[in-house]
Amino acid sequence: MEAYMSSIGSKLQMLYTSDHASVVSMNLFVALLCACIVIGHLLEETRWMNESITALIIGVGTGIVILLISGGKSSRLLVFSEDLFFIYLLPPIIFNAGFQVKKKQFFRNFMTIMLFGAVGTLICCAIISIGAMQIFEKMDIGPLDIGDYLAIGAIFAATDSVCTLQVLSQDDTPLLYSLVFGEGVVNDATSVVLFNAIQSFDLTNINAVIAWEFVRNFLYLFLTSTMLGVLTGLVSAYIIKKLYFGRHSTDREVALMILMAYLSYMLAELFYLSGILxxxxxxxxxxxxxxxxxxxxxxxxxxxxxxxxxxxxxxxIFLYVGMDALDIEKWRFVSDSPGTSVAVSSILLCLVMVGRAAFVFPLSFVSNLSKKSPNEKIGFRQQFIIWWAGLMRGAVSMALAYNKFTSAGHTNLRANAIMITSTITVVLFSTVVSGFLSCE
Amino acid sequence: MEAYMSSIGSKLQMLYTSDHASVVSMNLFVALLCACIVIGHLLEETRWMNESITALIIGVGTGIVILLISGGKSSRLLVFSEDLFFIYLLPPIIFNAGFQVKKKQFFRNFMTIMLFGAVGTLICCAIISIGAMQIFEKMDIGPLDIGDYLAIGAIFAATDSVCTLQVLSQDDTPLLYSLVFGEGVVNDATSVVLFNAIQSFDLTNINAVIAWEFVRNFLYLFLTSTMLGVLTGLVSAYIIKKLYFGRHSTDREVALMILMAYLSYMLAELFYLSGILxxxxxxxxxxxxxxxxxxxxxxxxxxxxxxxxxxxxxxxIFLYVGMDALDIEKWRFVSDSPGTSVAVSSILLCLVMVGRAAFVFPLSFVSNLSKKSPNEKIGFRQQFIIWWAGLMRGAVSMALAYNKFTSAGHTNLRANAIMITSTITVVLFSTVVSGFLSCE
Structure with missing residues (x-):
């Protein structure tokens, strides 16, 4: 009978202790989030830091502490999960950006945004892929196939709209903000088409038919994604206007708006459209x-x-990326040849800069041709800021790199490990440097 | 090369299609949540329905549809998970209850609430355990040990504060609301102590020392949980007052409040206290x-x-419980002997009613003895409402039953399956009947 007793006790106890380790991580994580907000706020007065960089630094710091405590075994509280990122963290950020965006400014520059987001991303991806293929083949970093190189192009062509929101101010520089952020949003649709294209078309002999197919696919994806978002928004407006007439209830209205917004994202994912758009x-x-x-x-x-x-x-996201940056598993491969890793990271950073320059300046020129008033033209200083603000690579790049080069967060191939650590280096470097520069 | 291409394509594609089945479920779930809000709002005019019952009915309806589509294989979109319930859904509900509770009314009735929540729950649990033991042993439902009977007592002694919030109105009946809801909150602390007691004490020979130990444990748990909650609240007030002096930022304030509230719950779970308290x-x-x-x-x-x-x-929660109610796996065992299942459910329902009556009326009498003004006394009609409002069993009971009688949502023992289906029956019956009666 005592055995029975302790059996039920331990079973019921389990309910309260189930995964006590994950409770510990969650506590630490929530406490760190609070710390980031408070410290970020305190440092804001110095004008050279913001919450994102604070979170990144606190994340790296925590990673080091965990690494020391665990005796070099692990640096992370949670394994980086693309699902967490794409299903829970990204939608509220992009939705809020749409909700608070200055609509007039956005639609006035619509064509330029499309040009940057669609054509620019393709140019950038192609340059990075070709450059990486040419250079890495001569280096000793292990076997990488053509698919890997194309993936590298796609990973590093993805401008991080989240980072961009942090460095550009909508109120101070509305034109630049709408251009760079808009590019980031359209960018996502381009990536989806790009991935589908790689999968379904025979890219070895590109001709006019395939190019047309590609353009048609992009337009279809862009239009359906946009229509779905507009439709969901209108339905929510209709429901709230019709049903709640005269009997407004704040809780229900807010709940409906949040749920409908989330539904639009999930519906897009359901139909293989671009949820971000x-x-x-x-x-x-x-x-x-x-x-x-x-x-x-x-x-x-x-x-x-x-x-x-x-x-x-x-x-x-920034806390997460910072904490994950020190993951020892990948750095172990790299520690044998630190020179190679530094070289790969620098080359990738250079390719990103070149790839971005190769479309920002020419496309700005094209865009300026169509504008009559000199006020609407994009000056050279502004072109430079667009180039530089879009250099940041963030959580989107991390998520793509993890998806391509690891399986469930682990890897045993040297080349893959180097790619992951290089991605992390590029992300940390570009975020911190751009962040610092932007606050000057 | 084509193989490489399709390999990267499918890998990158995976990012967008990863677990497409779960995307489908989430879409359906979010859409159903919207439907519940809209339909619940429309039916509110008829005054005999509310969102909870609507959600429960829509959940059961969806379960039937899924059952038919899947050819009788499954009725649920998501497997019932205690973690989801205890870590994500319960904290906001209880926090909001504390945030919006009428504090004056609550603290005036503090002793009565404690009496009901602590002593009452013990009495109720004992009566249900003993009653179930006496009756079920004579019935043919398979082997159940003493631990199972104690668990049944604990499961069915747990008043559901979530349901209670739905049937009693804080504005119309403040005394009853604070009594029944307060009982539900204190109840949780009692359950934790009860489970720990079953595990660590030798209950076969209870004496004064063990009883004192038990009381001391309860007081310790109650006081530390309360202190932790009060402390976190005060720290949040201090931080916001000190740091944000003159530089208020709404986003940061709201984020800090939400995160600190959640942190208090997780800290309590970390130290094995009652997170709900x-x-x-x-x-x-x-x-x-x-x-x-x-x-x-x-x-x-x-x-x-x-x-x-x-x-x-x-x-x-209600949608979830409704959808899970039809889970075919458990009902299959029951379908061989529908009579037994109905009998078990009815017996449990009767035991709940008797167990609750056995402490509400005597303890109300004790509480009335200490009150001088006749206004403060609990009249018979009010005692009856307290008895009846606390009869509801909801998601807490379901979570406890799943934890005790299944492993990861599955069971192969007939007795366990009958216990699960009976819990579901009691939950559905008590919620719908009480809900209907309350709106009359």
Missing amino acids: TVFFCGIVMSHYTWHNVTESSRVTTKHAFATLSFVAEIF | TVFFCGIVMSHYTWHNVTESSRVTTKHAFATLSFVAEIF
């Missing part, structure tokens, strides 16, 4: 229509609740 | 101190954001 346009429509149908307190609540969600998700 | 008192302190240190827009945002979170979590 969809939720971005859903945010624009919601702020333009739905927001004006709700009560005053719903308006205040949604405005700040969405901003808060996005703020926490951003800090979460 | 902690987060409840954290909510009380935050609404009393922190809330007055923030900007006006933070006040509006937190008030409605917390209510919305809690609202969505409640609907989520």
